[in-house]
Amino acid sequence: MSKYRPTLSLLTASLAAATLTCSLAVQAADDKLVIVTSFPSDLTDVYKAAFMQAYPSITVEVVNKSTSSGVKYLAETASNNQSDIFWASAPDAFEVLKEQQLLAKYSKSVDGIPASFNGYPINDPEGHYLGFALSGYGFMWNTRYMDAMQLPIPKQWSDLQKAEYFGHIGTSSPSRSGTTHLTIETILQGEGWEKGWETVKAISGNAKTITERSFGVPDGVNSGSFGIGVVIDFFGFSSKASGFPVEFHYPDVTALVPANIGIVSNAPNQGPAEKFIDFLLSETGQTLLFDPKIMRLPVNQHAYKQAPAGLPNPFDGSIKTEVNFDSALSEQRYNVVNALFDVMITYRLEDLRAATEAIHAAEAALQQAGNNHAEAAQLIAQAKALVSAMPVDAKQALDPDFNAIFKVKRKSKDDKSEGRQAEVEQQWDAQIVANYNQAAQLAKQAQDLL
Numbered sequence: 195m196s197k198y199r200p201t202l203s204l205l206t207a208s209l210a211a212a213t214l215t216c217s218l219a220v221q222a223a224d225d226k227l228v229i230v231t232s233f234p235s236d237l238t239d240v241y242k243a244a245f246m247q248a249y250p251s252i253t254v255e256v257v258n259k260s261t262s263s264g265v266k267y268l269a270e271t272a273s274n275n276q277s278d279i280f281w282a283s284a285p286d287a288f289e290v291l292k293e294q295q296l297l298a299k300y301s302k303s304v305d306g307i308p309a310s311f312n313g314y315p316i317n318d319p320e321g322h323y324l325g326f327a328l329s330g331y332g333f334m335w336n337t338r339y340m341d342a343m344q345l346p347i348p349k350q351w352s353d354l355q356k357a358e359y360f361g362h363i364g365t366s367s368p369s370r371s372g373t374t375h376l377t378i379e380t381i382l383q384g385e386g387w388e389k390g391w392e393t394v395k396a397i398s399g400n401a402k403t404i405t406e407r408s409f410g411v412p413d414g415v416n417s418g419s420f421g422i423g424v425v426i427d428f429f430g431f432s433s434k435a436s437g438f439p440v441e442f443h444y445p446d447v448t449a450l451v452p453a454n455i456g457i458v459s460n461a462p463n464q465g466p467a468e469k470f471i472d473f474l475l476s477e478t479g480q481t482l483l484f485d486p487k488i489m490r491l492p493v494n495q496h497a498y499k500q501a502p503a504g505l506p507n508p509f510d511g512s513i514k515t516e517v518n519f520d521s522a523l524s525e526q527r528y529n530v531v532n533a534l535f536d537v538m539i540t541y542r543l544e545d546l547r548a549a550t551e552a553i554h555a556a557e558a559a560l561q562q563a564g565n566n567h568a569e570a571a572q573l574i575a576q577a578k579a580l581v582s583a584m585p586v587d588a589k590q591a592l593d594p595d596f597n598a599i600f601k602v603k604r605k606s607k608d609d610k611s612e613g614r615q616a617e618v619e620q621q622w623d624a625q626i627v628a629n630y631n632q633a634a635q636l637a638k639q640a641q642d643l644l
Contacts, residue, residue: 236487261372284372306496325452334430339421355396357554369532371408384447387588399550431489449519529600552637559644573640
């Protein structure tokens with residue numbers, strides 16, 4: 195029997211080694227957390243430090259990507275997923291991930307967090323993601339810039355369409371910024387497809403720039419590169435709390451919706467992911483949103499006992515909103531809205547600005563003439579109609595097959611899409627350029643008559 199003992203001893207040692215290896219693997223998994231997020235380091239650094247202080251054994255790795263890039267990244271890496279949490283503002287992005295079965299279910303009941311806000315559920319009713327902060331959409335401005343340029347303070351989206359704001363506005367593209375996508379979608383839902391795009395294009399025609407990331411908008415306002423920025427609320431609040439001479443305002447056509455967090459399907463570090471969400475939703479975690487670099491609106495009502503002066507409390511009715519945001523609608527036409535904005539605005543901004551400037555000049559001339567020139571007024575109306583004309587109607591924008599065409603996100607106007615997407619975008623582009631150029635010509639004709 196002794197001849198078997200070495201083999202048995204070897205087997206025992208192997209089993210022990212295997213057990214130790216498994217134990218170390220489990221321990222390693224429990225000691226790590228990977229978060230994919232669109233949020234800036236000003237926010238993530240605060241939570242990373244606080245969470246690692248509460249859980250010293252867990253190392254947090256933050257992978258920063260724009261919302262749309264984050265969604266694409268999780269889809270592409272799903273077969274060998276190494277991410278634990280997705281953390282972003284856009285509810286429609288979470289709906290996309292949920293539809294693709296890329297989010298695991300996790301529910302958490304916390305005292306002080308209501309089930310809904312203005313009829314909108316704070317957490318996904320099916321448990322695939324949870325709200326951690328409320329976000330609204332509007333614009334911020336640099337008070338010193340506005341005084342120097344003698345510009346009035348805007349109150350509504352319609353104000354930003356006026357000639358006096360030409361060249362003083364900054365915004366981003368919805369294909370590059372989830373928060374900008376929500377802002378555009380809020381306007382479309384609040385004003386309707388045709389009127390909403392008319393508003394978006396009129397504001398964009400006054401823009402000095404379309405920034406590459408949403409963070410570029412508050413940075414531009416803070417530095418005085420331009421006076422007004424179309425932003426999500428916390429950009430304005432955090433800039434003001436950090437000492438910049440800025441203010442923020444919610445127009446009537448706005449919405450308050452939850453910013454969200456969810457656990458990625460097949461997360462390698464499920465335990466730490468759950469701990470992080472629990473920490474984020476606790477009263478301690480929620481009050482961290484009041485950090486001057488963050489300044490977001492907690493979903494936990496108890497947290498507002500410690501809110502800094504000047505930060506609105508959405509639960510006391512101090513923020514008026516006209517739009518009950520429909521995230522399912524937004525998700526259905528997500529790709530089309532992004533593609534339309536880039537073709538009509540991002541990559542044709544100079545054409546749009548030229549048409550807008552010509553229309554402003556013609557309207558000013560008409561006003562000086564006492565608005566008493568029918569032919570000029572008709573030419574101006576035709577010019578404005580050409581600028582606001584849409585190549586896609588609301589019904590087509592909701593066609594799932596049509597949405598599926600737009601798979602490639604172009605980073606510049608020189609980037610090429612492929613197949614049917616390229617064909618459709620080229621058709622749009624040709625129509626848009628022709629419309630903008632003709633609009634500028636008609637406006638010039640009207641001005642010449644005056």
